[in-house]
Amino acid sequence: MAKLEEYIPIVGQSIIDDLRLLADKLKGKTIQHINSTSVGGGVAEILSRMSPLIKDLGVDAKWDVIKGGEQFFEVTKKFHNVLHGRPEEVTDKDFEVFMETSRHNIESMETQADIMFIHDPQPIALVNKKSGNKWIWRCHIDVSNPNKRVWEFLMDFIVKYDSAVFSSPSFAQKLPIRQFLISPSIDPLSEKNMELAPEIIDAVLKKYGIIRNKPIITQISRFDRLKDPLGVIDAYSLVKKYIDCQLILAGGTAADDPEGAKVIDEVIEKAKGDSDIHILLLSQNDIEVNALQRASDVIIQKSLKEGFGLTVAEALWKAKPVVASNVGGIPLQIKHKYSGLLCHSIDGAGFAIKQLLNSPGYAKRLGENGREHIRNNYLITRHIKEYMLLFLSLYHPEEVVYL
Numbered sequence: 457m458a459k460l461e462e463y464i465p466i467v468g469q470s471i472i473d474d475l476r477l478l479a480d481k482l483k484g485k486t487i488q489h490i491n492s493t494s495v496g497g498g499v500a501e502i503l504s505r506m507s508p509l510i511k512d513l514g515v516d517a518k519w520d521v522i523k524g525g526e527q528f529f530e531v532t533k534k535f536h537n538v539l540h541g542r543p544e545e546v547t548d549k550d551f552e553v554f555m556e557t558s559r560h561n562i563e564s565m566e567t568q569a570d571i572m573f574i575h576d577p578q579p580i581a582l583v584n585k586k587s588g589n590k591w592i593w594r595c596h597i598d599v600s601n602p603n604k605r606v607w608e609f610l611m612d613f614i615v616k617y618d619s620a621v622f623s624s625p626s627f628a629q630k631l632p633i634r635q636f637l638i639s640p641s642i643d644p645l646s647e648k649n650m651e652l653a654p655e656i657i658d659a660v661l662k663k664y665g666i667i668r669n670k671p672i673i674t675q676i677s678r679f680d681r682l683k684d685p686l687g688v689i690d691a692y693s694l695v696k697k698y699i700d701c702q703l704i705l706a707g708g709t710a711a712d713d714p715e716g717a718k719v720i721d722e723v724i725e726k727a728k729g730d731s732d733i734h735i736l737l738l739s740q741n742d743i744e745v746n747a748l749q750r751a752s753d754v755i756i757q758k759s760l761k762e763g764f765g766l767t768v769a770e771a772l773w774k775a776k777p778v779v780a781s782n783v784g785g786i787p788l789q790i791k792h793k794y795s796g797l798l799c800h801s802i803d804g805a806g807f808a809i810k811q812l813l814n815s816p817g818y819a820k821r822l823g824e825n826g827r828e829h830i831r832n833n834y835l836i837t838r839h840i841k842e843y844m845l846l847f848l849s850l851y852h853p854e855e856v857v858y859l
């Protein structure tokens with residue numbers, strides 16, 4: 457794990473001084489993060505980097521994961537989908553399954569830290585165990601247009617929290633508790649984002665049988681319909697008519713996502729017959745993700761919905777030109793035609809990719825602007841600072857806190 461000092465050349469001394477100052481004010485407080493998976497997806501990615509750094513600051517933080525069976529995660533995935541506006545039927549039985557598992561977790565989990573930090577809907581009901589400590593609900597997903605019934609169900613729990621945190625202003629909700637807007641972040645020193653020697657990049661490409669004889673377009677994402685992998689293939693096919701290129705669709709599944717296997721089958725079926733489409737099933741390997749991003753000429757993130765889209769920040773940090781949908785937290789990261797290109801459709805995505813492949817100078821400029829935008833706004837040091845201010849605000853409920 458990187459030490460705090462190692463971030464100074466990247467973000468400057470004063471940011472690290474701020475962190476130490478704030479950490480000092482939190483001395484003696486214990487913090488406990490709880491989410492639903494230790495691997496796969498953006499939340500696990502952030503927690504695995506953040507928890508050790510907060511500890512390095514001298515703040516006592518730990519991270520636990522709820523337990524749940526197949527049925528529970530099928531229900532929570534359904535909740536996830538309908539909260540993102542997908543039409544699926546939610547039944548009374550689904551709520552029963554959710555509560556049944558929640559009751560087991562409430563019984564078995566320790567929740568005594570001074571500050572309980574609960575991530576996303578899956579563990580939300582743990583707040584029923586609240587007893588005098590402070591509880592934060594951290595919503596990482598796009599709830600700008602949630603299914604009413606599920607949102608109302610969640611509201612019964614949300615109101616018991618002290619504060620809620622959302623990633624983007626467009627997700628803010630009418631709530632009777634204080635809410636904060638805090639964007640996620642990437643860690644520039646993690647294996648996923650650190651500089652890589654060219655030989656490592658070459659070795660990863662070799663492992664997957666990819667030859668750099670034509671431009672590489674890449675989307676790295678869990679195989680989830682909301683990431684629209686089929687739409688990515690359509691966009692690539694449009695480009696392919698004009699420019700001989702290849703597509704990498706790489707991803708794994710998350711432990712709390714039971715739908716992945718079905719989506720992978722659909723993707724394989726659609727890609728049949730085109731040997732320039734590489735579908736890579738990654739095991740959790742950050743260096744490989746890093747290498748694939750660095751080897752790419754254009755990164756695409758054609759999500760239909762997105763909480764924040766860490767993959768976009770990861771690509772921009774590597775100064776890659778990115779084409780991404782104008783959804784969720786993506787427009788915070790991509791200012792259209794400045795730090796990347798936003799798209800609204802398959803045609804739009806295809807057109808933008810073609811434009812970038814045809815204008816390498818322009819593509820390079822967008823990538824460089826993107827890297828600076830991420831440096832200034834979406835690195836882990838800013839994120840930790842805002843979380844510590846949030847923690848302190850819990851003890852000053854009447855004061856306005858400027859983040």
Ligand code: UDP
Pocket residue numbers: 496497498499501648676677678706707708709738740741742745764765766767768770
């Ligand atoms: N990721 C990974 N391996 C994969 C697919 C994704 O390590 O096979 C990582 C990706 O690099 C990013 C995170 O998982 O760090 C995904 O976060 P994002 O916010 O983009 O989407 P989420 O999966 O949380 O919806």
